[in-house]
Amino acid sequence: MTNSSFDALIIGGGPAGCSCALWLKHLGLKPLIIEKSDRLGGLQNESPYPNIWILGQSYRNGRAFAASVEKQIKVEKIATQFRAQVESLSFSQANQKFVANLSGFKKSKTLEASFIVLATGVKPRTGGLTPSPEVLIGPGDHIETASYRGKRVAILGGGDNAFENYQFIKKKKPKSIKIFARNVRAQFSFVKKVKSGDLRVGQYDVDIDGKKVNGEVFDSIVVMYGWQGVNALEGIVSLNMRNGFVETDYLRRTSHENIYAIGEVSQSAHPCCVTAMADGIIAAKDIQTRIDQVRVAQQLKLK
Numbered sequence: 216m217t218n219s220s221f222d223a224l225i226i227g228g229g230p231a232g233c234s235c236a237l238w239l240k241h242l243g244l245k246p247l248i249i250e251k252s253d254r255l256g257g258l259q260n261e262s263p264y265p266n267i268w269i270l271g272q273s274y275r276n277g278r279a280f281a282a283s284v285e286k287q288i289k290v291e292k293i294a295t296q297f298r299a300q301v302e303s304l305s306f307s308q309a310n311q312k313f314v315a316n317l318s319g320f321k322k323s324k325t326l327e328a329s330f331i332v333l334a335t336g337v338k339p340r341t342g343g344l345t346p347s348p349e350v351l352i353g354p355g356d357h358i359e360t361a362s363y364r365g366k367r368v369a370i371l372g373g374g375d376n377a378f379e380n381y382q383f384i385k386k387k388k389p390k391s392i393k394i395f396a397r398n399v400r401a402q403f404s405f406v407k408k409v410k411s412g413d414l415r416v417g418q419y420d421v422d423i424d425g426k427k428v429n430g431e432v433f434d435s436i437v438v439m440y441g442w443q444g445v446n447a448l449e450g451i452v453s454l455n456m457r458n459g460f461v462e463t464d465y466l467r468r469t470s471h472e473n474i475y476a477i478g479e480v481s482q483s484a485h486p487c488c489v490t491a492m493a494d495g496i497i498a499a500k501d502i503q504t505r506i507d508q509v510r511v512a513q514q515l516k517l518k
């Protein structure tokens with residue numbers, strides 16, 4: 216195998232992609248992580264909150280968890296290409312290999328691989344609204360660092376993020392805070408903490424220029440409409456999508472039999488670090504099984 220030849224190109228270096236790379240390496244294969252930013256750990260880099268949900272990892276915040284992911288990938292000497300994205304991809308049926316061109320370099324870089332693993336996570340749904348200093352879309356650092364003191368805040372959305380951020384913003388002493396939810400899907404423990412009068416359930420109208428919700432003026436509008444998958448291969452390879460996510464089977468294979476989608480880019484029953492990392496393991500194990508089947512068949516032919 217040459218320097219530009221890999222068993223799998225993993226697009227995205229979050230928990231899903233890094234877990235897949237780690238397992239592929241320990242299963243005796245050669246992965247490359249292609250990450251568009253300059254760090255590994257994905258969305259966890261944007262979480263200053265303690266991640267109490269990973270067994271054995273509690274009391275670390277998201278950023279510390281992301282740093283530990285990056286450190287492990289470095290220690291394992293797993294090949295990583297930062298500040299890079301896949302620009303084009305072709306698949307040869309004859310030798311069952313992809314040829315990928317990466318952008319982000321002075322000269323285009325060409326790589327060869329048997330499998331592609333899409334692990335590019337999600338982006339917040341905007342509901343057609345444009346972000347601005349007064350219109351904050353999706354959870355993360357920008358919500359943490361904004362000032363709400365003395366402001367009238369509207370939160371749009373009925374899921375966990377809307378209700379969790381209600382609690383967070385409330386501590387920052389806004390003048391008023393209201394959640395507008397077409398329906399409520401958040402967990403009971405979040406919903407029960409909302410003061411009566413701070414929650415409006417049902418249809419509502421947003422006038423973003425006038426910063427009005429149902430005719431009432433707000434200083435900040437926080438939009439928590441959930442997520443959609445980032446399909447980095449959109450316009451390059453046609454993959455079946457469902458509800459804004461890349462569709463996969465139980466082995467995380469997409470509609471292209473040699474392309475996998477893992478973590479949040481494919482719709483998970485419950486997206487979090489552990490399910491993302493578990494997806495990486497499932498794809499890695501299936502890739503190893505398929506590569507070994509070919510190797511065993513070749514070995515038997517030789518005898």
Ligand SMILES: Cc1cc2nc3c(=O)[nH]c(=O)nc-3n(C[C@H](O)[C@H](O)[C@H](O)COP(=O)(O)OP(=O)(O)OC[C@H]3O[C@@H](n4cnc5c(N)ncnc54)[C@H](O)[C@@H]3O)c2cc1C
Nearest residue numbers: 227229230231251257258262335336447478479487488491
């Ligand atoms: C504020 C916040 C707090 C959270 N708290 C918790 C928690 O406490 N516990 C928990 O379990 N989960 C938590 N989560 C969710 C958790 O971070 C995600 O479930 C997890 O990171 C998903 O992993 P992933 O690898 O699928 O995607 P991501 O982490 O989103 O990683 C995707 C990676 O792909 C890269 N990428 C995207 N497009 C391209 C491209 N075209 N080419 C190359 N690379 C690309 C991105 O830069 C990123 O590094 C939190 C999320 C947020 C936002």
